[in-house]
Amino acid sequence: MSVIVLTGGPGSPGVTTTSLGLTLCWPGDVMLSDCDRDPAQAIPAGYLRGLDLGGRGLAVLARLHREARGIGPELIRQTIALTREETTNRRFLPGFAQPGAVRLFDHIWPELAEAFTDLGTQGIDVIVDAGRLGHDGLPTALLEVADAIGFVLQSNLKSLAASRLYLPLLVDQVHELPADRPLGLVLVGPGRPYSTHEITAQFGVDCWTRIPWDPRPAGVLSHGLTPPRGFNNSPLLGSYRVAALHLTQRLERARALRHELLQGGAP
Ligand SMILES: Nc1ncnc2c1ncn2[C@@H]1O[C@H](COP(=O)(O)OP(=O)(O)OP(=O)(O)O)[C@@H](O)[C@H]1O
């Protein structure tokens, strides 16, 4: 199974909304992890409309790490269900409850990242909302376990200008990883005004996914607004379904290729 890390630059391009949308439309069991280092409680206060998290989340995992009790076995217990479906399990791991807690997490990222990959053995994919890139990029441990890294941006000049400052940091960080980690753009609102082609040409990074600009359904995910009529059939939800499917197929192909190479390399 896979770990997908989503991030972006400043200006709120839609990282959280897209991460949540993909999670809700993912074609299998999945956990969305809020790893935004600028904690905002965006999902509990937005989509979950102030749901009591019962103290669950990264703070508990940090305490377990300090007590050397291991994060892995406790990870799923620190999540809550995002939907009530019977067929697919969609969980949410709440993020930092206090801004100061982020600093204390520096040496915990590797154990959390390892716990994410271990979830794969239970057939659960992980989507990480890594929030906006800092001046130092993202925690390397998260990138090291990522099967796909998506940089979310919009097609307007403000978002492109911010991306021009921050995307190179991520590209450099990914190049320095010991193993190849695929990086692609997730374009929110293509053609408003710049086209996908213009944007990929400017940045030299492939565009994996195009999410249409669809503010009312987006408000359901980002702000917990009442779903408008036709929400489930909206262009936004449709695009998340297609994107989730394409992404899982891309990851499956990459896995098959790795397997083939390993087999071919065996004596
Ligand atoms: N496809 C979309 N169509 C229209 N509006 C969108 C879309 N995706 C996100 N938005 C809107 O953009 C705003 C910012 O979204 P979101 O909070 O997901 O951004 P973010 O990148 O996570 O921001 P931050 O860096 O502050 O965490 C929200 O109001 C959300 O409703």
Ligand SMILES: [Mg+2]
């Ligand atoms: Mg966010």
